[in-house]
Amino acid sequence: MAELKLNPMISKMDESYTVAIFSKVSNMKSRGEKVNGALCVGQPDFAPPPEAIKATQEAAVQGLTAYTAVSGTLELRQAISEYLEKYKKVKYSTDEILVACGGKQAIYQSMMALCQEGDEVIVPAPYWTSYPDIVKLSGATPVILETIASQGYAIDAAKLATAITPRTRMLIVCNPSNPTGCAMSPDQLDAIAGVLRRPENQHVLVLSDEIYERICYDGLEHASFAVLKDMWNRTLTINGFSKAFSMTGYRLGYLAAPKEIVKAASKLQSQITSCASSIGQHAGIAALNCDMSYIDAKVRELQEKRDLALNLLAKIPDVNCPKPCGAFYLFPDISAYLGRRTPEDETIEDGVQLCLYLLQKRHLL
Numbered sequence: 001m002a003e004l005k006l007n008p009m010i011s012k013m014d015e016s017y018t019v020a021i022f023s024k025v026s027n028m029k030s031r032g033e034k035v036n037g038a039l040c041v042g043q044p045d046f047a048p049p050p051e052a053i054k055a056t057q058e059a060a061v062q063g064l065t066a067y068t069a070v071s072g073t074l075e076l077r078q079a080i081s082e083y084l085e086k087y088k089k090v091k092y093s094t095d096e097i098l099v100a101c102g103g104k105q106a107i108y109q110s111m112m113a114l115c116q117e118g119d120e121v122i123v124p125a126p127y128w129t130s131y132p133d134i135v136k137l138s139g140a141t142p143v144i145l146e147t148i149a150s151q152g153y154a155i156d157a158a159k160l161a162t163a164i165t166p167r168t169r170m171l172i173v174c175n176p177s178n179p180t181g182c183a184m185s186p187d188q189l190d191a192i193a194g195v196l197r198r199p200e201n202q203h204v205l206v207l208s209d210e211i212y213e214r215i216c217y218d219g220l221e222h223a224s225f226a227v228l229k230d231m232w233n234r235t236l237t238i239n240g241f242s243k244a245f246s247m248t249g250y251r252l253g254y255l256a257a258p259k260e261i262v263k264a265a266s267k268l269q270s271q272i273t274s275c276a277s278s279i280g281q282h283a284g285i286a287a288l289n290c291d292m293s294y295i296d297a298k299v300r301e302l303q304e305k306r307d308l309a310l311n312l313l314a315k316i317p318d319v320n321c322p323k324p325c326g327a328f329y330l331f332p333d334i335s336a337y338l339g340r341r342t343p344e345d346e347t348i349e350d351g352v353q354l355c356l357y358l359l360q361k362r363h364l365l
Contacts, residue, residue: 013133018042024359035363042178044246044328046298048287052247055286059279068275071266072099072254076281079288080254084239088213088224090232092256098266099284101276103211103240103253105269108134110207110236110255111170113264115140119169124155126331128178128209140169149333152322153180157191164195170205171196173225176212180331181306181324183216186223193228206235211253212327214244214295217303220325226256233258241280243327244295245287250280302328 025035047053059065071077077094085091100106107130115121117139123131124145132142145163147153155173164171173192176183184192196204208225216222226235240253255265275281306323309330313321318336334354341347344361348354358364 009137012136014129016129016133018129021355021359024356028359028363033363035359042243042328043248044243044298046246046301048245048247048250048283049290049294051286051290052245052283055283056279059282064278064282066278068278068281070270070275071095071262072097072276073278073281076285079285080239080256083288084224084237084256088210088222088227090224090227090237090256092237093259096256096259096262098255098262098269099276099281100253100255100269101273102251103209103238103242104130105273106238106240106253106255106265107131107207107209108137109265109268109272110238110257110261111135111138111140112268113261114138114205114236115169118167120165120167121169122160122163122171124172124174124177126153126177126180127172128174131172131174143168147180147182149320149322149331152325153177153182153331154184154188155192157188157195160192161195161198161201164201164204166203168201168204170207172207172209174209175225176215176222176324176326177329178209178212178327179329180322181327181329182322183212183220183222183324183326185220189223189225190228193225193231196234197230204234206231207238208235209238211238211240212243213239215299215302215328216326217299217306218325222326236261241284241287244299245290246298247280247283247287250277250283252276252280252284306330 028035074094076099077097080097081092081094111134115138119140120143121135121140122145123142124147135142143163145159147155195201206225210224213222224237226232226237237256241247241250255262310321310323313319313330313332319332319334321330321332324330334351338348338350342357348357
């Protein structure tokens with residue numbers, strides 16, 4: 001057999017750490033090992049809204065099991081349009097919305113449609129593990145913009161201004177953030193928009209990942225980036241049903257953006273997965289129209305769990321953790337433990353090694 005040759009792009013990619021660790025956890029559980037915790041994937045710990053569960057059953061019974069339009073059913077896109085206008089105060093027509101197989105696919109298609117070799121994409125760090133590799137797949141170069149714990153991991157507008165170059169094609173804004181839980185205020189977002197409004201920065205687009213937009217704490221009201229002055233036509237809004245609606249397995253997300261961008265992303269989707277699940281789309285309509293008091297109650301529960309986890313972390317020596325105002329993550333600073341040796345005489349070099357040590361030796365995740 002001839003030597004197997006892979007696309008060179010594969011060698012430039014890293015495997016998703018989230019997926020890799022989740023696979024290890026699954027294998028351990030299949031062997032009957034007990035793992036304390038389920039913190040390796042962005043999986044809410046509550047059921048989808050009852051309306052979505054009922055609609056799932058209805059779709060199967062009523063025969064809504066055929067292909068839909070690549071961009072999604074008109075009914076779901078209309079529901080998304082109405083949801084965004086009602087809750088986010090931003091208007092999109094149905095042909096400015098593309099339903100995808102999860103938010104990740106919407107991000108990937110957006111990046112592939114707009115970025116190419118020679119472009120730069122600014123990725124604030126800490127970041128969701130897939131952002132840089134999705135950028136690389138498009139041919140563009142990820143430019144990492146560090147944020148710091150003392151500022152709650154919010155994007156610093158002054159640092160952003162220095163990171164933008166004539167080659168900058170896009171800025172990724174994940175708000176609330178995976179993995180830090182940072183939820184930026186409208187004023188903080190407007191400071192970022194202020195940098196982008198400068199005459200020399202008119203070429204920069206914004207990919208605004210708002211998948212956690214309903215999960216905000218302490219009275220903070222989430223602001224969609226597209227609603228900011230002069231930002232609508234430069235913003236690609238990513239959202240979906242995995243987080244606030246806890247519909248991770250439905251694989252249902254969407255892109256809302258100017259028509260020409262949505263058309264390009266839809267063309268790409270037509271050659272990848274075609275449409276999202278017809279049953280999932282029917283359930284998505286029900287989710288968007290559900291009694292939001294159900295979601296609000298779950299968010300209050302998450303806030304209580306956040307406070308409990310923060311108090312427990314505070315008891316660990318040399319661990320500091322900013323208080324997140326959104327999502328369901330804590331991002332502690334464990335740098336004081338790097339370089340230390342474990343009871344098994346292993347040296348912990350980085351955060352990934354620490355996570356793997358806790359999982360393999362202590363069955364803690």
